[in-house]
Amino acid sequence: MTDLGGGYNPRGSQPWHPGDPGYGGQQADTWQQQAQQPGPYGQQQGFPQQQNPQQQQQPWPQGPYGQQQGYPQQQNPYGQGQYGQQQGYPQQQNPQQQAWPQQQQFVQQPRPQQAMRPQAPQPQVPQPSGPGPDGIDWEAEAAALDAPRVEPEAEPELWEEEPADHVEPESDSFFGGDQDTSREAERKRKEKGKKSGRRNSGACLLVALVLLGGVGGAGWWGYGFYQTHFGPPPDYSGEGSGSVNVEIKPGSTGEAMGAALKEAGVVKSTAAFVSAFNNNPKAATIQPGAYTMHHQMSAKAAVAQLVESNGGNALVIPEGKKAVDIYTAIDTKLKLQKGTTANVAKDQAAGLGLPAYANGNLEGFLYPTRYSVTDGMKPEDLLKQMVANANQHYQDLKLDEGARKIGLKSGYEVLIEASILQAEGNNSADFGKMARAMSNRLNTNAGPPKGTWGRLELDTTLQYELGRITFTAAEHDRDSPYNTYKRKGLPPTPIANPGDEAIKAVLNPTPGDWIYWIAMNPQETRFAATWDEHLKNVQEWCTGQGKGFDQKAGQCK
Numbered sequence: 001m002t003d004l005g006g007g008y009n010p011r012g013s014q015p016w017h018p019g020d021p022g023y024g025g026q027q028a029d030t031w032q033q034q035a036q037q038p039g040p041y042g043q044q045q046g047f048p049q050q051q052n053p054q055q056q057q058q059p060w061p062q063g064p065y066g067q068q069q070g071y072p073q074q075q076n077p078y079g080q081g082q083y084g085q086q087q088g089y090p091q092q093q094n095p096q097q098q099a100w101p102q103q104q105q106f107v108q109q110p111r112p113q114q115a116m117r118p119q120a121p122q123p124q125v126p127q128p129s130g131p132g133p134d135g136i137d138w139e140a141e142a143a144a145l146d147a148p149r150v151e152p153e154a155e156p157e158l159w160e161e162e163p164a165d166h167v168e169p170e171s172d173s174f175f176g177g178d179q180d181t182s183r184e185a186e187r188k189r190k191e192k193g194k195k196s197g198r199r200n201s202g203a204c205l206l207v208a209l210v211l212l213g214g215v216g217g218a219g220w221w222g223y224g225f226y227q228t229h230f231g232p233p234p235d236y237s238g239e240g241s242g243s244v245n246v247e248i249k250p251g252s253t254g255e256a257m258g259a260a261l262k263e264a265g266v267v268k269s270t271a272a273f274v275s276a277f278n279n280n281p282k283a284a285t286i287q288p289g290a291y292t293m294h295h296q297m298s299a300k301a302a303v304a305q306l307v308e309s310n311g312g313n314a315l316v317i318p319e320g321k322k323a324v325d326i327y328t329a330i331d332t333k334l335k336l337q338k339g340t341t342a343n344v345a346k347d348q349a350a351g352l353g354l355p356a357y358a359n360g361n362l363e364g365f366l367y368p369t370r371y372s373v374t375d376g377m378k379p380e381d382l383l384k385q386m387v388a389n390a391n392q393h394y395q396d397l398k399l400d401e402g403a404r405k406i407g408l409k410s411g412y413e414v415l416i417e418a419s420i421l422q423a424e425g426n427n428s429a430d431f432g433k434m435a436r437a438m439s440n441r442l443n444t445n446a447g448p449p450k451g452t453w454g455r456l457e458l459d460t461t462l463q464y465e466l467g468r469i470t471f472t473a474a475e476h477d478r479d480s481p482y483n484t485y486k487r488k489g490l491p492p493t494p495i496a497n498p499g500d501e502a503i504k505a506v507l508n509p510t511p512g513d514w515i516y517w518i519a520m521n522p523q524e525t526r527f528a529a530t531w532d533e534h535l536k537n538v539q540e541w542c543t544g545q546g547k548g549f550d551q552k553a554g555q556c557k
Contacts, residue, residue: 156533162241168457216397233271244253245247245368245385248306254278257286261302265295272299275306281382282307289370290385309372314381317368319499320408320422325368326351326497330379338486341379348380353387357412364415364494365390393500402507414506418446422502423460428515430525431502432510437517437527442489464495 094171099238237340248257267273276299277283288308293305315333317326327341334341345352349360362383367390372383399411408414417438425434442454463469465482479486482495514527516534518541528534531554539549540557548557 001198002461038122041383081447104343105386115546142272143516171177234269235272236268236296236298238296238298238353240297242295243318243508244295245290245293245388247389248288248291250457252288254283257306258299258507261293264293266293266297267299268296269299273302276300276303280304280307287370290314290372290389291370292372292374303446313373315371315373317366317386317497319368319502320419321366321368322496323363323366324467331474333373334377334382336379341383344379345383348383350385352380353391355391357410361493362387364419364497367496367522368497368499390497394503397500397503399503399507406439406507406509414488414503415498416490416494418498418502418506419455420458420460420490421455422498423496424458424517425502425520426522427525428501428505430527431505432508433512433514434513434525435505435509440513440515448515454488455486456490458484461491461495 041212047181054202134341156347179334230516244264244266246260246266249262250450250501254274254277255270258267258270258277261273262270263268264296280300283306291306291309293302296306323345324342327345328338330336330341346363349362352362354360354365366383368385369389371385373382394411394415399414403411403414404408408417417435421431421434421438425431437457445453459471461484462471462475462480462483465480468477476483476485481487511528512527516528516531516537517525518534518537519525520537520541526537528537535551535554538554539551540554542549542556545556549555
């Protein structure tokens with residue numbers, strides 16, 4: 001027997017027997033002696049000299065020669081396992097039986113003092129002679145002690161070795177025998193690897209393209225979202241090119257101006273114009289009117305041009321002006337010989353955009369507003385703009401539909417009555433009452449004892465025909481289409497170019513029974529429903545002018 005695997009002791013220790021009275025009590029002393037004297041295998045695992053605490057041997061009886069894992073062992077001559085006294089199970093004859101779970105066991109080696117590597121199998125050298133009756137070959141152990149100490153060769157531990165490059169087996173089967181190592185087979189394997197690499201590269205490229213497409217799409221959507229919610233509004237750059245006429249209506253806000261300019265192709269977005277409008281302190285000075293702008297202007301440039309045109313080259317046509325007066329104004333603005341525009345209006349009337357019912361007469365279609373004048377502009381250019389503006393406004397006001405509601409024959413008659421109203425009235429606040437008084441004269445037998453019998457009896461229509469303010473008694477009594485003292489109803493054409501307020505007043509007259517009116521001053525117009533009341537108003541006016549009053553005639557002396 002061995003002393004707990006200590007091997008041969010040169011000092012002559014006695015064999016150990018399980019029935020010895022020192023069993024268990026002398027075990028610690030035995031370990032102490034072994035701790036001071038190296039065993040035959042150097043610093044054998046399981047002793048205090050071992051530096052790895054996880055591999056120290058457990059203080060339990062061992063099988064002969066340690067029963068190293070993975071190698072055949074000699075049978076125990078006593079026919080029982082080393083744990084027979086502890087667990088009560090018969091010793092298995094399995095040559096690969098493990099001892100204690102944490103103990104790394106060793107096999108008898110011909111090279112003494114060589115520490116065994118865990119799980120590194122070593123071939124067992126056959127014993128020169130058989131074991132003795134106790135199962136131990138003492139001669140072999142003595143020879144091992146006397147042999148010179150040999151340093152163990154460094155052997156790589158199996159669990160630390162790097163795995164070799166793995167080669168996929170051929171597609172036939174894994175049990176088809178040894179791999180063909182011929183040059184042809186090697187060439188085929190390399191070509192197969194290249195093809196696989198190409199397939200892998202193509203797959204990677206496809207995945208990359210898909211990812212880039214997804215990222216690009218998300219980026220584009222994010223950019224659009226940012227531009228819509230947080231970015232600056234769309235805008236052109238520069239001063240633009242070409243020319244286009246745009247009307248800025250009275251009372252237009254910056255947003256309304258921007259909408260008109262965007263519709264005409266001047267600015268790219270209403271929001272950009274509003275931003276530039278708010279950033280220009282002079283934008284509030286922009287006046288209504290017709291402006292000549294450029295296509296695709298930046299919002300800043302558009303606002304600047306509108307502001308500059310206020311004090312720049314522009315022609316303003318007031319409400320109630322006659323066509324002859326407008327022709328003269330155009331000649332003056334374009335620095336043309338007097339009568340040039342009147343001749344153009346007469347000779348080119350068919351090409352100016354007039355409706356058929358106008359019969360070539362521009363009166364009433366030269367819409368009053370502001371028009372930009374540019375270098376090289378011709379009279380027909382301005383006349384076309386004015387007619388186009390009038391047609392658009394009259395369409396928006398639905399003149400024909402409104403005429404039928406108030407007893408007029410057409411939208412053209414609305415223009416005629418509005419032109420008279422525009423010439424007679426001084427204050428737009430009185431247009432509603434004046435329109436009602438005109439309607440009452442045309443549709444009732446109102447007035448002096450003899451009544452009006454459907455006549456307007458107004459000076460303005462006769463003055464238009466004569467082309468002057470004053471007229472003689474003979475002219476007053478002369479029959480003519482524009483002498484409303486003699487003719488019933490309306491004159492054949494408008495006598496001026498009315499604005500929107502006069503037209504709306506004719507379409508929607510203020511309810512009342514007034515027949516007469518007189519402008520006391522530019523701010524006040526007095527209305528009367530009877531002849532006597534009207535005579536009092538006329539006498540007051542004549543006195544204010546320093547004149548006498550003819551009661552019978554109902555006028556100043």
